Amino acid sequence: MGSFNILFICTGNSSRSIMAEAIMNHLAPQRFVAYSAGSQPAGHIKPGAADCLVRNQLSTQGLRSKSWAEFTAPGAPVMDFVITVCDNAAGEVCPVWPGQPMTAHWGVEDPGHANGTEEDQAKAFWDAFMKLHRRISILLSLPMDKLDRLSLHKELQKIGQE
Secondary structure, eight states: OOOEEEEEEESSOSSHHHHHHHHHHHHOTTTEEEEEEESSOOSSOOHHHHHHHHHTTOOOTTOOOOBGGGGTSTTOOOOSEEEEOSHHHHHSOOOOOTTOOEEEEOOOOOGGGOOSSHHHHHHHHHHHHHHHHHHHHHHHHSOGGGSOHHHHHHHHHHHTTO
């Protein structure tokens, strides 16, 4: 079993999808190559997301906010999985992904919209990070080589409902 390509999508590609990309690449570099993108990329990574990754000793090298169009262009890596991590992106009409990847929605509240003190805002990023970390860990615990496509898709969907 080789590695899988996985794309995490959010509207702005500035927090949740970026964190998911970094978490997956950190936890399973031999099994997955993770990417992230947005339907309307912000063009920057929110400082709260970058701080959260650095605090957890995850690499931020190469992370950038980018359009999902990069992954539908000729020569783009073919995705095995496409996961939306925000409700807005889940409701948008996504591109037709080459290779018919498995898709799922793992909605996570946008930490960038948190109000309150600096501490409240940092906690919102931490909560989003932990939820993504937990869901990715569950995905990594699945016996991928023993599940047929339909069973794997059901498990992928179920992860987003916890």
